[in-house]
Amino acid sequence: xxxxxxxxxxxxxxxxxxxxxxxxxxxxxxxxxxxxxxxxxxxxxxxxxxxxxxxxxxxxxxxxxxxxxxxxxxxxxxxxxxxxxxxxxxxxxxxxxxxxxxxxxxxxxxxxxxxxxxxxxxxxxxxxxxxxxxxxxxxxxxxxxxxxxxxxxxxxxxxxxxxxxxxxxxxxxxxxxxxxxxxxxxxxxxxxxxxxxxxxxxxxxxxxxxxxxxxxxxxxxxxxxxxxxxxxxxxxxxxxxxxxxxxxxxxxxxxxxxxxxxxxxxxxxxxxxxxxxxxxxxxxxxxxxxxxxxxxxxxxxxxxxxxxxxxxxxxxxxxxxxxxxxxxxxxxxxxxxxxxxxxxxxxxxxxxxxxxxxxxxxxxxxxxxxxxxxxxxxxxxxxxxxxxxxxxxxxxxxxxxxxxxxxxxxxxxxxxxxx
Numbered sequence: 001x002x003x004x005x006x007x008x009x010x011x012x013x014x015x016x017x018x019x020x021x022x023x024x025x026x027x028x029x030x031x032x033x034x035x036x037x038x039x040x041x042x043x044x045x046x047x048x049x050x051x052x053x054x055x056x057x058x059x060x061x062x063x064x065x066x067x068x069x070x071x072x073x074x075x076x077x078x079x080x081x082x083x084x085x086x087x088x089x090x091x092x093x094x095x096x097x098x099x100x101x102x103x104x105x106x107x108x109x110x111x112x113x114x115x116x117x118x119x120x121x122x123x124x125x126x127x128x129x130x131x132x133x134x135x136x137x138x139x140x141x142x143x144x145x146x147x148x149x150x151x152x153x154x155x156x157x158x159x160x161x162x163x164x165x166x167x168x169x170x171x172x173x174x175x176x177x178x179x180x181x182x183x184x185x186x187x188x189x190x191x192x193x194x195x196x197x198x199x200x201x202x203x204x205x206x207x208x209x210x211x212x213x214x215x216x217x218x219x220x221x222x223x224x225x226x227x228x229x230x231x232x233x234x235x236x237x238x239x240x241x242x243x244x245x246x247x248x249x250x251x252x253x254x255x256x257x258x259x260x261x262x263x264x265x266x267x268x269x270x271x272x273x274x275x276x277x278x279x280x281x282x283x284x285x286x287x288x289x290x291x292x293x294x295x296x297x298x299x300x301x302x303x304x305x306x307x308x309x310x311x312x313x314x315x316x317x318x319x320x321x322x323x324x325x326x327x328x329x330x331x332x333x334x335x336x337x338x339x340x341x342x343x344x345x346x347x348x349x350x351x352x353x354x355x356x357x358x359x360x361x362x363x364x365x366x367x368x369x370x371x372x373x374x375x376x377x378x379x380x381x382x383x384x385x386x387x388x389x390x391x392x393x394x395x396x397x398x399x400x401x402x403x404x405x406x407x408x409x410x411x412x413x414x415x416x417x418x419x
Contacts, residue, residue: 035120372409
């Protein structure tokens, strides 16, 4: 029994090392050309500002740089457990190109992104590639010991071992074995080092703290305004809907009382009408309550509430839930309505035929990820409703990250601190 457990642990560790190496290799292959392209385009676009061309191109280029950085933030959270919250200053949606260009250039987060690009294409590339090198380079040493040394040119070196014959080839294999042993311990750590390096550059220290204070102040104000608007909506719905129907029921009952002896047939019609009005009023009240706080959320928790929500969608949806317990009611409510808004956007705008929802808790964070195979192109603040989701999460010091390249897929990740 003990032996099986150890074997299972070894297989799990082996999968973890292999997964870290594959992820690091993918990061290295994507990050180098992506960082070089973003950096070159940024330099050219900013240099063209004095002649006017950069005024038009810079907002688009910097938006692409932010999308590239946001994608790395998502991977840092998903693959490395490293949170890198964005701290971009909001821009008015109706801002002209001049205001957008200089508004983005005055944002310290923009310059952190631009400084991160050369770091990512150098030190970031190396730290991402090392996990794969540590795992794959020992294979060359083993191949040399198996006879590959016979076809290598004279003066060939494997690391610091000169390969001249079978004995030195065995030395190369011994070195490969040492490197493979080191890979067992270092490969996952090197991948996390890559993401910590990213956080060290993209994170803003005191500037980030000041920006977070400003964002939290705005989100608190937005929360107060939203609550006031919600109360007005509830009052309006009650006044125009259920209250009006209940008043009509009361009037019908008064008329029924007067007609009961004089015109029983008419009284019976009014009783049926009053019953119908009472049913409609009850339905409206239930819908109103469901919009405030769904009963299934209060009774069954966030996982079952989201599953019930997806059952009403016209798109095939898979839900994965790994929540060890219940979060605080306000946190569950915020996560539920945020997921609901993102699902609504995916159904209305993405053109997707499949959606995946993942809910889990890790490192004190409630994380919800919604992925669809639609056309992509989702941007926060572009009228997609994601700006409202970001404000809702910001009330709880939560973050929203969107990865949505043209052509899809779209992945929206939401995190809320959760005890």
